[in-house]
Amino acid sequence: MKSRASMFTLLMAVGGLVSTSATAAPPAPAAELRPAAAPAAPSAAFRPGAVASSKETRRKPTEVLPSVVDFLNASFETGTLVNWQFDEGSADVVVVPKNPPDACTQPDMPSDGNFMACMSTGNFYGGAANGGVRTDLTSGPIEFEFKPGNIKISFDVDFQSEESPTSIGHNDAFEARLVTAAGTFPIVQIDTFGRTEPGRGLKVEGFEELAGTLPGCAIKGFRTGMLRVTWSKPFSSVMRTLIARGPVFVEFSVTNQGDDQKTSIACVDNIVIKVTKPE
Ligand SMILES: [Ca+2]
């Protein structure tokens, strides 16, 4: 008991010492007061305009702005398929320049810069589709600087086919997908029936109806014309954990349905990927 009491006394003494030493430090508060005493700062703070702007700056941190993912050769402007993957020998995919103008995709494509990528379900571009029915083009690994709360992918595409519109059993198609560690997400399908109905984060600009292919184009059938596809996908916290900083892959394919007859082609360009930090 006695020792406890003496401990208590000791603590009180220490406490007293601490508080004494704290109050015995007058220069610091005095220094802090000095800037506030400057006349310009307080008068600015009390102006109505200044109050409004401080509200604006308070709102800004909650605005989450998307950032563009740095993705090499996203628009094929190297004039090559560098940083894109495909199975050589079982794919028909090439880079098509702006000059001379491509007979099938005028006047809109390439839509960005001087080059685009085009693929076919057969040998239209001088290669050989897988089994004569399918070509896949996959991006290089796409990585993020942070775990995104949302991803937005946009690109331009023109799909053309020798098949008749609304072909059951021969519904040749173009498809775009996002491949991730949390599974594969279909972005859009375009086929002889048209394109995936927009909604659920998908926007397709430029689609009116299937029109005839151009007279100079060796594909005799229909074309969609250039479409601007934008797809936005929010990531749940579970998906964010799985996807983390990537990699993810953007994948395009054209497929012959039913048989290897009547070729379809698709040209893509201007792939832009944006990610947003979670709120
Ligand atoms: Ca381009």
Ligand SMILES: [Ca+2]
């Ligand atoms: Ca076909």
